[in-house]
Amino acid sequence: MAHPRVLVLENQRFQRSVLIKMLDRLGLRDVLQASDGDQAMAQLMACGGVDIILCDLADRSLDCLDFLHRARQADLVQAVALCGELLPELLRAVMQMPSLSGLQMLGVLPPSLELHSLRRLLRRYSQAHSPFKQLPVPRALPDEHEIHQGLALGEFRAWFQPKFILGTGRLAGVEALVRWEHPTRGVLLPAEFLAAVLAYDLIDQMFKQLLEQGLSLLSVLRRQQVHLELAFNLHASQLLSDEVTLYIQQALLRYDFAGSTLSFELAENGLLDLSPRIQENLLRLRMLGCGLSIDDFGMGFSSLKLLCQLPFNQLKLDGECVRRMDEPHSQAMVASTLALARSLDMSLVIEGIGNQRIHEGVLALGCEIGQGYYLARPMAGYRLLPWLDAYFAGQRNAKNC
Structure with missing residues (x-):
């Protein structure tokens, strides 16, 4: 399948540029960026939506949960991956969640921003949305x-x-x-x-x-x-x-x-x-x-x-x-x-x-x-x-x- 479109929501310019370069190294060219929720929403509305949002849940200034909820309500995104350093109890919780704000939860990047970890998260999205992936047809319960x-x-x-x-x-x-x-x-x-x-x-x-x-x-x-x-x-x-x-x-x-x-x-x-x-x-x-x-x-x-x-x-x-x-x-x-x-x-x-x-x-x-x-x-x-x-x-x- 084609590479997914990604929006990087990160208010630290250096961190944002590192993530964008990593995505580029993985062959993703259709990458948007924003430094706050309002700018991110404007980008989504202008382009018709993205496949994945990459954001820092721990950054309170971004209020990622509210933004993700609004983006999902508008049907402008399919999945989310998190970056940044989370408290241990938060990390434990989100690592067990199959979805966040109604979006497919791909995982959490370590603070060191390792390329192989980002590749693994993107692969999860590709596997879940492959056009060749056949969903099992549920059998009716016996009478x-x-x-x-x-x-x-x-x-x-x-x-x-x-x-x-x-x-x-x-x-x-x-x-x-x-x-x-x-x-x-x-x-x-x-x-x-x-x-x-x-x-x-x-x-x-x-x-x-x-x-x-x-x-x-x-x-x-x-x-x-x-x-x-x-x-x-x-x-x-x-x-x-x-x-x-x-x-x-x-x-x-x-x-x-x-x-x-x-x-x-x-x-x-x-x-x-x-x-x-x-x-x-x-x-x-x-x-x-x-x-x-x-x-x-x-x-x-x-x-x-x-x-x-x-x-x-x-x-x-x-x-x-x-x-x-x-x-x-x-x-x-x-x-x-x-x-x-x-x-x-x-x-x-x-x-x-x-x-x-x-x-x-x-x-x-x-x-x-x-x-x-x-x-x-x-x-x-x-x-x-x-x-x-x-x-x-x-x-x-x-x-x-």
Whole structure:
């Protein structure tokens, strides 16, 4: 695609000239400049708009936020990149923002104004606005009849993802994840059907099928002298009545498993407004011996008071929090969550360990349990059994060496 048109908004003449020269070195010739918001707006109106505005958010004399808002309202700009030195807390905030004043947020240039950093920001804009970039076409959610049929035919299956003790590689348990093995659309992830399952009030029926599949698998493993903790996801709304809690209790009795065999994960954003009935059913599950985990921790708004009041014994830190483990703010988030978990006598599981860098980073901070594609991918039950055979054989060989 053609080079984007850029407006440099900077009231320091030297800084402005440096930025313009850098843009020129990168091959951008269509570059406008302004020293204040009014001049910048006049330039935009005269030329019909630009693709990118490069401005110093920290310069109070420019009031960049107000200017960017006005420019976006007039549809005169598509994206923004920031330059200048920001306070650490501001830098942390804007680096996580996908947009600013309704504009695509490309990133922040370091105060040293490095050419390769500017090239990277411009590349982000080009990639997002490439004429060859095809936007995914969202699939319509399945209708109620299709889900009923899938449940009746047993198409909703538990897939299993192992969790590990990070320092030793020892298996810490397995999480059951739902997949819809659709006859024509292939294997569907929860994002493609879970909202519909909830909307049609079929979540309990689906959960019961997954629980039975999981306990059946544990029965097979028990005959092989293999004992694992198995975790399932629960939606907070499922605990508004006693039905699911009673079903879990009866299933444990039927399969002759202790409650400690099972753990249940509830998403943090579902715990913001808990009714007394939900709290009572959480207590019932803990009294059965089942583990309780706050899933996707770090993505909701749990209060310390809430954490102290509820009978959870585990936090699962969302994978988004560790994706950039080489950055100080991610390290601080992991370290503070680990300290919080320990102070509340909870274990901490790190989700989303997708590569060696993340694995080494969380291990260096003292995290003990982890889960992610780098360690093991989710797999169907018939694949988990040979995977476990190979895993335990490897563990025995390691001991004999």
